Amino acid sequence: MPERIKLPVRSKLTEKVLREAVPVVGRDYQIFDTDVRGFAACIYRGGGRAFTLDYRHAGRQRRMTFGRWPEWSVSAARERAKEIRREIDAGADPLAQRGALREAPRVDDLIERYCAQHLPKLAERNASDQKSALAKMVAPVWGRKLVTEITSTDVDKLLNKIAEGRPRPHKEKPNNRAKKLQPSKPTPVRANRIGEVLRKMFTLAVEWGWCEDNPAQRFHRRIETARERFLSKDEINSLAAALDAAEDRRAADIIRMCMLTGARLGEVRQARFEQFNLEHMSWSKPPAMTKQRRVHRVPISDETASIVRQRQLVVPRGTPWLFPSDTPGQPVQEVRRFWAQIQQECGLQEVHIHDLRHTFASLLVSGGASLEMIGKLLGHSQMQTTLRYAHLMDSPLRAGVDAVASAFRPKPRLVHDADDQGGRKTA
Template sequence: MVNRQKLTEKVLRDAVPAEGRDYQIFDTDVRGFAVCIYRGGGRAFTLDYRHAGRQRRMTFARWPEWGVTAARERAKELRREIDGGGDPLATRNAMREAPRVSDLIKRYVDLHLPHLAALNAADQRSMMEKFIGPAWGNMLVTEVSSYDVELLLNKVAEGRARPAKQKPNNRARKLQGAKPTPVRANRVGEVVRKMFAYAIKWGWREDNPAMGFRRRMEAPRERYLSQEEIARLAMALDRAEDDRAAGIIRLCMLTGARVGEVRQARFEDFNLEHLSWTKPATTTKQRRVHRVPISDEAASIVRQRRLAVVSGSPWLFPGDTLGQPVQEIRRFWARVQKEAGIEDVRIHDLRHTFASLLVSGGASLEMIGKLLGHSQMQTTQRYAHLMDSPLRAGVDAVASAFKPRPQLVHDADRSDAPANPPSQTAQRAGMKPLNAAGS
């Protein structure tokens, strides 16, 4: 027989657990509303109902965290939902099983990152571990809004305090203030946008909260070596004891290649007869094969490396680890920077310098893009301002044509000259010239 009575705080306190079984006390006011008395002494509020011909029981609150009055009001809300054709238990189970951002991150890492270059994949994994996961990991994929995206990117753009690189001594470890990182915020925004594009593709949500996120202003670094700096760099490389690292820097300068492409170059990639270098897709940023011509000087470096490298090694610049190319030359570059007096120059700036020299040689933007391996023309457009010199020459030519031509002034001593030639100033002013009497 069903145990029914009006549920009160006293009823719940006085209810005695049954040995070896759980039982329910149903409320007389709300149909299906009951309290379950567990054999261990715990108490929880439940709601029994039927949906689509099936008997359902939903546990929705525990006592004493929830009082009887609050639980009864919640039971009334659930009953109204059931009477409207809903199934609150199924809805709750679906919410529990709904994918969370942590699930989205895991699937994104498994399916998307393997197709990226190793450095790019590691960078995106770092973004998810440091920013996206801690902020949204426990949220449902459908709960993330455009407002959440903006809050996250604002936080990333503010930067974070980091240990100072220059320490006054070994004991002191001072912290630098937070340095704004707007570029990092833009990159995180791109990753978030890509992640939710996959979520839409997988049917996890219908819209992309990061679509059209506010991009922070980026000030692209523009550092080009002057002819004098190039000469000092060449002298520093000639004096360097590490011929291997010096060769990497020289090849970066002579080809405009990224340092990673040079480090991982193989002898088989070079055709010295046709003076060309075919970079495999695994080493290029655009993940496509990139074939470029090389100069005689670059080919000479390849020939010298053939003599210096142990027979059987495929790498142009083999590393200290057997079977691997050179992994790092930052310390070598720091010494070269100091010796050449170019402390503010990065290795990547050699690539920009290569492009600037191409411009000065009359190369078009399309040619520069092909040599540098740009997949998008807008990337090459950053070098467009270097073409101001020929444009300025054209403007100067127009200005020269528009200048007033010099007029011939007659000599007063010549017999064919007018007796009193009017002055050019008087003519321009519209004045009559004075006569000989000076009237």
């Protein structure tokens, strides 16, 4: 019979003891320390070594592994064992606490639940943007952190980084890998939007009992400079001429409807024939199409109605979309290339399709429309959004000020000319 190896059961643990400990084939064993009760070094059959602490809690025998040798020195492990022993003597169960910590929800879990339960309530485009932002900007930084670990300082650091922007490829040659990236551009608006998403997400986390406070409740909101680009009369005429001459009538009509109705590009792309009442000259946009997730009914002009009638003639019967895609069963998806061509023809390089919506509002203002009317036509849910066009009303305001000044201006009065012997009156 092979000679049985006698293993040390209790010894003052030192670096030498662990270094000289011999692994046993087929089983692990422990060497308990003589100084700290329950503190031991476990010698694994594969040759590894780790520090453990045996203790009893509520009548149950427990064993906690808390560090590997040689990453942990014996002296450091002994001090940690003393700390754990003090917690146990105070009534704590460190092994149960570790298990609860391991099962505690992390930010990845919060993002997953937020996307599953909250985003379906939002408009499709908004939900898609939020999901993408969380996956690209939040999850890589916070994903493995516990929800309870996130602080307001963490939120500020993340939003500061987002606000700084990041280098992007030049738009002129996006496929040229050797071309240098453009320098970073500040993106304060994006930081504000993500801050709003985080605030909502952690508000729900508080409701779900995943944390007690919302670290994004009072995030620092950066100053936003609203984009103000309105087409001049000459630019409008040039755009109209280019659209009339365009070969792609489908894309041209989409751009024309954006200009004629002030609708968002997505609303026009997804427009259906059933939404238009040509007898009452109206367009009823369903909640799924609008940013505010509610029905938005607006009047349409004769020019817009003409586009709808023309599309009825060219679109195959049974197709619901005004602007169907080449892929069956879907509306058209892409008009950016067409818009880039129009920009080049008309010299509108700095004009976005969404600027047509702003131009629509500016023309309403010049026509005497009130802010309330503009808000209803554009589908704004908050007057604050419409107020961005208030400065365009300077002309009528100035006329009102001039009227007050005219009323207050002293009227001419008759006076006697001292040099006039005949007492002639002069004004």
